[in-house]
Amino acid sequence: MPGTQARVATVAIAGLGLIGGSLAAALRESGFAARIVGWGRRDTSLRRGVELGVIDAYTLSLEEALAADIFVICTPTLVAADLLQDVLRLTLDSDRPPVITDAASVKGNLQRAALDACDGSFPAHLVLGHPIAGSERSGVDAAQADLYRDHRVILTPQAETDAAALALVRDMWLATGAEVVEMDVARHDAVLAATSHLPHVLAYALVDALARSDASEEIFRFAAGGFRDFTRIASSDPVMWRDIAIANRPALLEAIDQFSAHLGELRAAVETGDADGLHSTFTRAKAARDRFAASLAERGKGSSDAAAVGQPETAKRIQSQE
């Protein structure tokens, strides 16, 4: 941003897809960093990132990327754990390591990876994070500078976390227009298992079950808006969700089991024609969903639910900022 002093010289983004590309674009637009550099193992998305004006430059050298002030891991969840270990091993003895952070959807596996790489002590320069914003799309071409605006970002600092590192990561996300909250790692993984990972598993399961049924052609031909709304997230990237399901196994199993028990109760109500039971479940759920929709509207995410989750129809495509 012309005339504004950048908070840091360089932010390096590892994994320039939807999430990394949107962060890069937002930070460029806000002037938070003087320079945004992409890092990856192959240059395809990185070259595209420069073309789109999302990043200033890129490197395939991890050592070079680690010269940045902040190194943000935005790769799929299981890759993130391996990369985090490489990065921690390379920076542990450094006098001036970059602040390391990430955007992955599960935090427990990264916390364990960090402890493993650092002989059981949590590194002070690591701040694990998770933006609660995104969509079913992936890749740098889907990046949006306003993806995080008015959305929450969860940071999970530990007792060992350096206060200045935490403040820097907090400021980085605030510069994207997000609201930053802090949470315990286990709590994060339990809450996200229920509100994000379970719904994705259910959407994939429903679409897969119907697609494999004998009447699938007819079923999809007559599916209406409700089916489309319920199943949008089954268009999400299978690699990303495979990684999330594996990384968050205990919490996701708990969420699936609780939901299965609830579905079993609903099944019994349908079987026995328990009109009161069905009516009270649906009434409770409607009230909860209406409260949720109202709170989204209040937080200023636009007039529709679609805007709240960053659907493509509402996406502002990245314009070249060169």
Ligand SMILES: NC(=O)C1=CN([C@@H]2O[C@H](COP(=O)(O)OP(=O)(O)OC[C@H]3O[C@@H](n4cnc5c(N)ncnc54)[C@H](O)[C@@H]3O)[C@@H](O)[C@H]2O)C=CC1
């Ligand atoms: N898509 C979403 O709505 C959200 C995703 N997340 C998390 O953010 C992370 C990134 O997700 P997206 O941006 O959606 O995925 P994406 O597929 O759009 O981008 C991932 C990027 O990582 C790179 N990558 C893959 N394997 C790599 C490797 N071995 N080494 C280096 N780079 C590699 C890819 O080339 C790509 O540029 C994931 O951990 C995901 O769980 C978090 C919040 C929302």
Ligand SMILES: O=C(O)C(=O)Cc1ccc(O)cc1
């Ligand atoms: O597409 C959607 O509605 C999402 O739920 C986006 C999303 C995906 C993964 C996350 O960890 C957080 C948000």
